[in-house]
Amino acid sequence: MKATRIVSESGGLPARHIDAFLDRLRAAHYSEVTLRKKRRVLCAFSRWMKNRNIDLVDLDESAMARFMKRLTDAPADRVHCERAALRSFLAYLRAEAIVRSPTLGGQSAIAQIYSRYLAYLRQDRGLAENSVLVYGPFIRDFLSSHDAGDGSVLANAFDAVTIRDHLLAHSKGRSAEYTRLMTVALRSFCHFLFLRGDTARDLYESVPPVRKWRQSTVPTFLTPEQEEALIATTDRSTPRGLRDYAVLLLLARLGLRAGEVVALELGDVRWRTGELVVHGKGQMVEHVPLPSEVGEAIAMYLRDGRGVSASRRVFLRICAPRVGLAGPAAIGHIVRLAFTRAGFRPACRGAAHLFRHGLATTMIRHGASIAEIAEVLRHRSQDSTAVYAKVAFEDLRGVARSWPTAGGAI
Known part of the structure; x- marks a missing residue:
C-alpha cells in the first residue's frame, strides 16, 4: 500500500519531485518503512532550504553538507541514513535534468585533470573499474600535494625531479606492494600528461619501476x-x-x-x-x-x-x-x-x-x-x-x- 502523498509544496522542494523520487524507489522494491524515513529527511531538508532562501536550482553538495552539520552529535546510523537519502535525491534530480549537473567548466584545474585522467584509464586504456579505483587515488594525492592554493597545479609539478621526489616521500614506511602500485600509477599519469601536451616529453621512464619478485610460497587453495x-x-x-x-x-x-x-x-x-x-x-x-x-x-x-x-x-x-x-x-x-x-x-x-x-x-x-x-x-x-x-x-x-x-x- 502506498504511503500518503504530500499534496502541498514542501518548502524549498516541490512535493511533486519528492513524490516522483519515492515512486522511483518504490519501483526498485524499497520497503514502505524505508520510504517514510526518506520522506521525513527530505521534508526536513526542504524546510531548512526555505528558511535559508535556497532555491531548487541552487541545490548542490555544499547545501547538503551545511544541512548535515546539524547532526554533529547524532548517532552514526542516522547520519548515514540522512546522507544517503540526500545524495540519492540529488542524483535523481540531476538525472531528470531538474538540477544542473556539475560541469568541467565549474571544476578547478586539478579536478579537471583528475577527471580526464580517469576517463583516459577507462576509455583509452580500457582498464577495469577495479583498476581505476586502485590507481586513481595515487594520482589524486599527487595532484592535491601540488595544489597552488587556488585549485591550480604548481608550475613545476609536472617535472621529472618533482615526480621522483613525490615517489620517494610517499613510499617511506610503506609496503613494497603499495610502492609498486604507486609507481605504476605515476608512470601511467606521465604518459597521459605527454599525450595531453602538458609535458614536452614522456616522463614515463623517469619514474623507476619497483620489481615484484615472484613468491616462492605454495598458493593457498580449497580441496x-x-x-x-x-x-x-x-x-x-x-x-x-x-x-x-x-x-x-x-x-x-x-x-x-x-x-x-x-x-x-x-x-x-x-x-x-x-x-x-x-x-x-x-x-x-x-x-x-x-x-x-x-x-x-x-x-x-x-x-x-x-x-x-x-x-x-x-x-x-x-x-x-x-x-x-x-x-x-x-x-x-x-x-x-x-x-x-x-x-x-x-x-x-x-x-x-x-x-x-x-x-x-x-x-x-x-x-x-x-x-x-x-x-x-x-x-x-x-x-x-x-x-x-x-x-x-x-x-x-x-x-x-x-x-x-x-x-x-x-
Whole structure:
C-alpha cells in the first residue's frame, strides 16, 4: 500500500519531485518503512532550504553538507541514513535534468585533470573499474600535494625531479606492494600528461619501476571436499540461498574471478549453445562451456529467486535497490558467509579466489598440463599459471635429489 502523498509544496522542494523520487524507489522494491524515513529527511531538508532562501536550482553538495552539520552529535546510523537519502535525491534530480549537473567548466584545474585522467584509464586504456579505483587515488594525492592554493597545479609539478621526489616521500614506511602500485600509477599519469601536451616529453621512464619478485610460497587453495562442504551450506529454499549457490558453483566449477561473476548479464548466458560469455580482465570477452549443474543453478535462481528488476545483471542485491551487486567485494562477502557456516577459517585474503586456486590444483593433480590450466583459467601468460606446479607434491618428490647421508654416500 502506498504511503500518503504530500499534496502541498514542501518548502524549498516541490512535493511533486519528492513524490516522483519515492515512486522511483518504490519501483526498485524499497520497503514502505524505508520510504517514510526518506520522506521525513527530505521534508526536513526542504524546510531548512526555505528558511535559508535556497532555491531548487541552487541545490548542490555544499547545501547538503551545511544541512548535515546539524547532526554533529547524532548517532552514526542516522547520519548515514540522512546522507544517503540526500545524495540519492540529488542524483535523481540531476538525472531528470531538474538540477544542473556539475560541469568541467565549474571544476578547478586539478579536478579537471583528475577527471580526464580517469576517463583516459577507462576509455583509452580500457582498464577495469577495479583498476581505476586502485590507481586513481595515487594520482589524486599527487595532484592535491601540488595544489597552488587556488585549485591550480604548481608550475613545476609536472617535472621529472618533482615526480621522483613525490615517489620517494610517499613510499617511506610503506609496503613494497603499495610502492609498486604507486609507481605504476605515476608512470601511467606521465604518459597521459605527454599525450595531453602538458609535458614536452614522456616522463614515463623517469619514474623507476619497483620489481615484484615472484613468491616462492605454495598458493593457498580449497580441496574438492572443502568446496563441496561450502556449497552445501547454502539454503536453496530462499532467494539468497539460490543466488549464493549459483555464485559458488561458478567459482568452483568454472574458476571465474569475483569481478567476472558480478559482470554477468542475462544475455551472457547462452542457453541454446550451452556456453557463458565472460567479460574478463582488460576488456577481454571469452566464451566458456556452461556445465549442466551450473546452468540448472542459474536457471533456478532466475526463476525462483531473482525477482523482477530492470537491471540486466544476472545476480542482484537481496535488499533494495534491486540492482546488480556493487562489485567483487560482494562476491567475497558471499564466500566468507559460506566459510562461517561451514566453520572454515581461511588464512589468507581473497576468499573467492581460493576456488580458482582449487580448480587449478585439482586439474594439475589429475595430470593436466600448464597450457591446459592456463586455457581454463584464461591466463594470457602461462607464467601466471606456472605457480600451480608447486602444488604437485608427488611429482616434485620424483625429481628431487636424495638427501646425502653421513660420510658423503648418497
